[in-house]
Amino acid sequence: MIKEIYGKRDLTYNDWHRTLPRFCDAIDIDMLEVCNNPRCRLPLAITELAQDVGQNNKNYFIIKRIADLLNIPAYVVLYKTSDSSDGVKYISGFRIKRVDGKIPEQTFTNYTVLAWNLILQDIHSNCKHPNPMY
Numbered sequence: 001m002i003k004e005i006y007g008k009r010d011l012t013y014n015d016w017h018r019t020l021p022r023f024c025d026a027i028d029i030d031m032l033e034v035c036n037n038p039r040c041r042l043p044l045a046i047t048e049l050a051q052d053v054g055q056n057n058k059n060y061f062i063i064k065r066i067a068d069l070l071n072i073p074a075y076v077v078l079y080k081t082s083d084s085s086d087g088v089k090y091i092s093g094f095r096i097k098r099v100d101g102k103i104p105e106q107t108f109t110n111y112t113v114l115a116w117n118l119i120l121q122d123i124h125s126n127c128k129h130p131n132p133m134y
């Protein structure tokens with residue numbers, strides 16, 4: 001796995017985009033799960049991410065719109081972090097709600113790291129590759 005260098009993302013384009021007229025809205029998409037098959041690469045799920053600081057809300061309107069258009073699941077994922085004894089931050093748990101479809105979940109459910117790992121693996125294992133693939 002390739003690890004991003006934290007705090008080093010260039011935001012010049014974002015800053016430039018903010019100079020456009022107010023009606024030119026845009027958002028950053030936090031995470032788009034995509035099929036690993038190089039000839040497929042279909043979007044499989046979209047997630048809005050935030051560190052869990054005890055909040056009970058996170059806006060998901062736009063990821064829900066995208067997910068419903070693509071007919072894929074959308075999740076709001078709050079992750080709890082902890083520090084290991086050697087000072088390395090790691091994810092210690094999740095609160096997640098699925099927000100695509102007609103009736104988005106209203107409350108978060110606690111997930112272990114393993115449980116969310118398995119859900120994502122299941123999503124990736126069940127891609128309906130288009131036929132023919134590109």
Ligand SMILES: [Zn+2]
Nearest residue numbers: 035040127129
């Ligand atoms: Zn695929």
